[in-house]
Amino acid sequence: MGFFKRNPFGHILFLKKWLIRIFGVLTHRRYRGFNQLQIEGSEIFKDLPETNVLFVSNHQTYFADVVAMFHVFNASLKGRGDSIKNVGYLWNPKLNIYYVAAAETMKSGLLPKVLAYAGSVSIDRTWRADGKEVNRQVKMSDISNIGIALNDGWVITFPQGTTKPWKPIRRGTAYIIKQYKPVVVPIVIDGFRRSFDKKGIQIKKKGILQSMVIKKPLDIDYDNESVDSIIEKIEYAIEQHPSFLKVLTPQEIAEMESLNKLRKFNVEE
Template identity: 80%
Template sequence: MGLIKRNPFGHILFIKKWLIRILGAMTHRRFRGFNELQIEGSEHIKDLPDTNVLFISNHQTYFADVVAMFHVFNASLSGRTDSIKNVGYLWNPKLNIYYVAAKETMKAGLLPKILAYVGSVSIERTWRSEGKDVQRQVKMSDISNIGKALDDGWVITFPQGTTTPFKPIRKGTAHIIKRYKPVVVPIVIDGFRRSFDKKGLRIKKKNILQSMEIKAPLEIDYDNETTEDIVKKIEYAIEQHPSFLKVIPEAELKAQEELDKLRRWKIKE
């Protein structure tokens, strides 16, 4: 037995722990400082099993969404309720959290490679490559790696496969759910697109109210529900079904803008 502990992907856990600590300390003010992240439903995190949990979420930036979830999950596990106050929760982070990401994204520069070491399960997208539409077969090794990550811990995935809202849910997520039968936890985020650039690395605007709602695990009949049934359930759970896309009256928009102004900094008073 080796003296250096590694995860199933060969990453050294000691290095991963320090990367999470350092990156967490560097990014904390992005969600509690420059902007304010409101969290709802963190009690659901505390009751989850240690492995075979799949988080499904809408997607707004390449990296900020995942970083925020790392903060919220670890804060919740350390006893905080709907709060990431005091970054000390990162001293002993959960090391078996993974996230599904496009392989080409995670190879594009030094920082993405570092973030990949923290927990990326990198896959080849079957519908998009280097900014162009493609059609190619799913690599079974990619599916197996997601299964390996679920067997070891928690996995975050964005079933639309894009940061563009209200795009169709990819059936691959439903196939993974039927195959590995994980606990499926929906998350709905907002405000990240307004506060960060598309990659989620640069702060675009400050004083933006961000939100993250963690919902109760979905009830899924793994054996009898079809992939289409599960896709539909995911669409509603992460609020990306077309029924959530509505035309908002101008008066309601103005009222919401005024409310947002009041809410921005009221949290800090």
């Protein structure tokens, strides 16, 4: 790799590699140390194409979710399976992983700006700005940038556009899927909201069992399937469809209580 080789967004790959290495080492114990990340389905990564893959996930914090995915993706590609043991998998990380984030968030301080260099595709939200509800048109340059990222590699997006659960899927995600026809891989995460503050920077509680389930790619008819149908598939896949809010059976409640015992807080802070 040439020292000044850049990706399509002008980021120097040598610098990006070292940012991922450094932040990977600094954050590793957040997922394998005083918290434990339980991973399922990571064998899928080795069979995915090098480019045009879109990961859709529910969202719990601004940054901790994405950082965990960088760990899991790279660990799996280095043969770790459902484990992030031994952070050496980040010595030669996959450099064409991107994530979609609100431009407002990525400009909110020095740390977000540094994290943006590691792979952010920043977009202007059409529904919210400066903490207020807005209604503005989608910037075509934002859509084009997501397309550029897909053409170069893998892209992570949080189609609800918020860390609040049970919010609707933004229709723009379905339009992007129909336009660029990526392989769409759903991811379901849990435990991050209990582990970290909203930004995913400050540690809120230790001893939390975090989980990340990577599911099989969605079966989508890009040309004939409607936007509403794609949205519904995503809602079910990332377990954010309204039907998941229905009353649970006694067996499901018992299983959740059993799992919550594993997620109990440590007495030590």
